[in-house]
Amino acid sequence: MNDRIDYRERASVMVMGQLDAMLRDGDFDGCRSLLASLNVGVMRPTATLTVLGITLAAKDRLNPERADYAARVRAALVETLGEERAVRLVGRFE
Numbered sequence: 001m002n003d004r005i006d007y008r009e010r011a012s013v014m015v016m017g018q019l020d021a022m023l024r025d026g027d028f029d030g031c032r033s034l035l036a037s038l039n040v041g042v043m044r045p046t047a048t049l050t051v052l053g054i055t056l057a058a059k060d061r062l063n064p065e066r067a068d069y070a071a072r073v074r075a076a077l078v079e080t081l082g083e084e085r086a087v088r089l090v091g092r093f094e
Contacts, residue, residue: 012047019054028058032065040069040076048073052093059094070094 015038022030035055040048052070059066070090077086 028061035065035069040072
């Protein structure tokens with residue numbers, strides 16, 4: 001179990017670092033591709049929300065992939081947190 005937790009945490013840090021670097025470089029195509037490929041079902045809820053926060057300022061350049069990612073995050077959070085809380089949390093970053 002600890003190996004899996006460590007793997008998920010390391011993977012999340014790598015994804016967030018890659019997104020940040022691509023945004024700083026203006027690589028919006030790369031960001032859109034990464035957002036489309038992320039599996040929110042295996043990510044920690046806080047990591048999924050952090051990705052939304054990192055990409056918020058560039059959301060107009062990252063849609064429709066970012067909007068799709070947000071919808072997938074919302075759906076995953078509904079399963080664990082309930083609809084009201086999921087909508088409220090994701091809504092902060094849309």
